[in-house]
Amino acid sequence: MHNEFTLFRLLGGLFFYSPNSENGKTILSAFASQDDELLKRLALLTDGIDSDELEADYFNLLQGSGDMPCPPWGSTYLDKENALFGSSTMEYREFTRAHGLACDTGMREPEDHIGLMLMLVSVLLEQDNQTAVNQLLSEHLMPFAPYMLEGMQRHATQPFYQQLAAFTLGWLEFYCEEHQLTVAERRNYWQENE
Numbered sequence: 001m002h003n004e005f006t007l008f009r010l011l012g013g014l015f016f017y018s019p020n021s022e023n024g025k026t027i028l029s030a031f032a033s034q035d036d037e038l039l040k041r042l043a044l045l046t047d048g049i050d051s052d053e054l055e056a057d058y059f060n061l062l063q064g065s066g067d068m069p070c071p072p073w074g075s076t077y078l079d080k081e082n083a084l085f086g087s088s089t090m091e092y093r094e095f096t097r098a099h100g101l102a103c104d105t106g107m108r109e110p111e112d113h114i115g116l117m118l119m120l121v122s123v124l125l126e127q128d129n130q131t132a133v134n135q136l137l138s139e140h141l142m143p144f145a146p147y148m149l150e151g152m153q154r155h156a157t158q159p160f161y162q163q164l165a166a167f168t169l170g171w172l173e174f175y176c177e178e179h180q181l182t183v184a185e186r187r188n189y190w191q192e193n194e
Contacts, residue, residue, distance in 0.1 A: 004175070005125035008118050011168050015062055015072060016115025019046060019054050019160075042167060045160040057158040062115070070151030074112035077144035077190040084110050088186075092140045096120070099132050114148060117141045118168075134181055137172070143186035145172055 010027050017023040031043035046054060062072050071077075079086030089110045096102065096111065101120065117140065124133045145168075152165035176183065 005122040007171065008125065009122035011164075011171070012115045012118030012120075012122065014115070014164055015118065015168075016113060018058050018063070020051050038167060042160070042163055045158075045163055049158060049160065054158055054160060057156055057161050061152055061156060061161055069155035070148050071190070072114045072148060073110050074114070074117070074140060074144040075110055077147055077188050078186050080189050082189055088112065088140075092117075095132075095136065095140060099124070099129070112140070114141070114145060130179075134179060137176060137183075138181045139184045142172065142176060142181070142183040144188070144190075145169070147188050147190060 010030060013023055013027045017027070019025070019028065028043045028046055031039040034040060060068070061070060073084055073089075074092065075084055075086040075089045076082045078088035089112045092112045101123065117136065121133055121136055121141070124130075124136065149165040149169040149172075153162050153169075156162045156165065
């Protein structure tokens, strides 16, 4: 994959969109046609899997309701009450507003979903706004993403989501190291409550 912004966008889409949705299928097709062997293998993990089983794993890990093993929203990790739309969501909302960005998915959900945040990194990279990318990663995404992605690897029932989490964590860590980012130290309330 030659463009970092494309990889961030595609990864974000795989976390945000159902694998059976039109967007999900388009992204998986894009991965399958890449020169990168890891991306091809990731896409191939969906071959031969019952689509209902893949969809059930997606719902349980990334969309569900009630008790989720590894919620995809930063606020569940960074807010003392593990509350959606908590103080960390408000901080993130201020960050997006300061950069003239808005997130409206048409649903009432916090914008600090890992998939949406990865897609926002892509937008900022396309705008050549490396300062904002660095801030988003170091202050908003990376303080919770490793916990969420490690939990996803443990709780996914399908190899596709286990590998998606592992690949994304490795990519984020590599990107942060390459750009010498210092991740803000924030308390992980989710882990404390497990």
